[in-house]
Amino acid sequence: MTETRKVALTVNGKRYEAEAEVRLTLADFLRHTLGLTGTHLGCEHGVCGACTVLLDGQTARSCLMLAVQAEGHAITTVEGLAPSATELSPLQEAFRDNHGLQCGFCTPGMLTTLTEFLRDNPNPTEQEVRIAISGNLCRCTGYQNIVLAALDAAKRLQAAR
Amino acid sequence: MKPPPFSYHDPRTVGDAVALLGRLDNAKLLAGGQSMMPMLNMRFVQPDHIIDLNRVDGLAYIREANGAIEIGAMTRQRDIEFSDLIRKRCPLMHEAIQHVGHRQTRNRGTIGGSLCHLDPSAELVTVAAAMDATVTVQGPNGARQIEFAAFPVAFMTPAIELNELVTAVRFPVWPDAHGYGFSEFSRRHGDFAIVSAAALLTEDSAGKITRASVTLGGIAVAPVRATEVEQALIGHAPDDKLLREACESCRKYDAIEDIHAPANYRQHLATVMSRRALEQARARLNSHAKR
Ligand SMILES: Cc1cc2nc3c(=O)[nH]c(=O)nc-3n(C[C@@H](O)[C@H](O)[C@H](O)COP(=O)(O)OP(=O)(O)OC[C@H]3O[C@@H](n4cnc5c(N)ncnc54)[C@H](O)[C@@H]3O)c2cc1C
Ligand code: FES
Numbered sequence: 001m002t003e004t005r006k007v008a009l010t011v012n013g014k015r016y017e018a019e020a021e022v023r024l025t026l027a028d029f030l031r032h033t034l035g036l037t038g039t040h041l042g043c044e045h046g047v048c049g050a051c052t053v054l055l056d057g058q059t060a061r062s063c064l065m066l067a068v069q070a071e072g073h074a075i076t077t078v079e080g081l082a083p084s085a086t087e088l089s090p091l092q093e094a095f096r097d098n099h100g101l102q103c104g105f106c107t108p109g110m111l112t113t114l115t116e117f118l119r120d121n122p123n124p125t126e127q128e129v130r131i132a133i134s135g136n137l138c139r140c141t142g143y144q145n146i147v148l149a150a151l152d153a154a155k156r157l158q159a160a161r
Numbered sequence: 162m163k164p165p166p167f168s169y170h171d172p173r174t175v176g177d178a179v180a181l182l183g184r185l186d187n188a189k190l191l192a193g194g195q196s197m198m199p200m201l202n203m204r205f206v207q208p209d210h211i212i213d214l215n216r217v218d219g220l221a222y223i224r225e226a227n228g229a230i231e232i233g234a235m236t237r238q239r240d241i242e243f244s245d246l247i248r249k250r251c252p253l254m255h256e257a258i259q260h261v262g263h264r265q266t267r268n269r270g271t272i273g274g275s276l277c278h279l280d281p282s283a284e285l286v287t288v289a290a291a292m293d294a295t296v297t298v299q300g301p302n303g304a305r306q307i308e309f310a311a312f313p314v315a316f317m318t319p320a321i322e323l324n325e326l327v328t329a330v331r332f333p334v335w336p337d338a339h340g341y342g343f344s345e346f347s348r349r350h351g352d353f354a355i356v357s358a359a360a361l362l363t364e365d366s367a368g369k370i371t372r373a374s375v376t377l378g379g380i381a382v383a384p385v386r387a388t389e390v391e392q393a394l395i396g397h398a399p400d401d402k403l404l405r406e407a408c409e410s411c412r413k414y415d416a417i418e419d420i421h422a423p424a425n426y427r428q429h430l431a432t433v434m435s436r437r438a439l440e441q442a443r444a445r446l447n448s449h450a451k452r
């Protein structure tokens with residue numbers, strides 16, 4: 001009794017249409033059905049933040065959504081943050097320059113979370129950055145360089161404005 | 162860590178959702194999914210049917226009517242957090258909601274889902290108890306109202322029937338010049354509180370308390386109204402000594418015990434959190450008085 005449905009949605013500006021089992025999470029749909037493996041899965045129960053994507057511009061944990069719920073919506077994954085195949089976004093540049101990642105497992109969730117955060121809070125304090133990433137676990141960096149990268153990115157984005 | 166197989170339904174109206182609830186066996190409602198999806202992924206629940214409320218029309222709104230703020234069940238926690246109406250008319254909720262999970266979970270999580278999930282330390286549950294909220298549920302025979310004090314019937318079990326769903330919650334507003342405070346203790350930002358406290362106060366022109374609401378979250382299976390503290394404050398100026406002595410009575414409530422904290426630790430936290438929430442509420446009363 002495997003129930004499936006057709007799911008039509010936009011991911012990183014591109015239209016996709018695929019059949020999905022109704023119980024499939026959006027995270028598994030992105031990774032296995034669409035082959036977009038940039039979105040990572042750490043805990044699969046909403047705690048680690050690695051699977052964070054933007055749903056119509058708002059962050060959401062893709063392990064806590066069903067693929068069928070994304071029907072008609074626009075998703076941005078980490079693959080969609082860079083302006084082109086040869087350039088990084090200012091936030092991604094700042095992560096590289098500040099050593100904001102080590103193994104990179106948490107990075108997709110950090111980047112999507114901070115993309116929304118810096119859009120809504122262009123001039124954040126360090127404390128605000130720490131609260132913003134409080135729902136994202138990183139086992140490598142000790143967070144310090146992620147915070148520095150976010151603050152640096154805020155400066156770069158302001159300068160570019 | 163994948164959801165078990167189920168049939169999926171996405172009704173467009175409350176009527177259709179109620180009809181599905183009545184017709185289908187072992188069905189579960191899905192709102193923001195921030196508690197339901199983890200329970201599905203971990204297979205704590207194995208429903209045969211999921212009824213998704215996310216495409217139901219008319220369940221997401223915040224409005225003021227007849228001295229109360231009414232919030233639709235599917236209103237996202239994020240929309241409450243950023244609502245000017247809530248900030249002005251229900252400042253306690255604005256304050257408390259900052260503690261509910263993280264931005265990513267508030268973008269999806271709803272007020273109806275939080276109240277129905279009824280986690281003992283959920284901040285919105287504590288606020289609903291503090292403000293004497295009324296829950297509106299819709300069933301096959303129409304709508305009915307449930308006073309929030311009667312809403313929790315057991316651990317994480319609301320007083321709704323299997324064929325009913327919550328459509329709205331009403332929060333009677335306090336006068337503009339009231340004081341409010343919310344204090345919680347959790348291990349990390351965004352974690353559920355171990356114990357939280359909400360306080361609401363009004364005073365007369367002489368600075369004596371005329372009305373008090375003091376609520377403890379996380380201490381028992383449902384929020385506890387600290388009526389002894391409320392009574393002790395009425396008619397008095399809330400000085401440090403009175404607050405400290407009154408809040409001591411919070412130690413006597415039966416407390417739950419789990420991996421996070423033993424009962425006596427929760428009882429101790431209850432005395433401290435209630436005092437801190439009241440101190441905040443008092444400071445805000447004073448800021449009105451000076452204006
Ligand atoms: C990492 C993380 C941290 C969190 N931290 C906190 C926290 O600090 N404080 C806190 O309070 N919460 C916290 N939560 C949980 C909170 O985010 C959820 O939003 C909330 O508990 C459930 O709301 P929901 O809309 O997601 O409902 P769902 O998860 O979809 O549903 C929850 C339950 O309510 C039922 N239900 C939903 N809507 C209705 C309705 N209209 N009528 C009848 N039944 C209904 C469902 O069937 C289900 O049983 C956290 C969650 C995560 C993932
Ligand atoms: S995998 Fe989704 S939050 Fe951890």
Ligand code: FES
Pocket residue numbers: 100101102103104105106107137138139140141
């Ligand atoms: S860089 Fe390894 S988990 Fe964050």
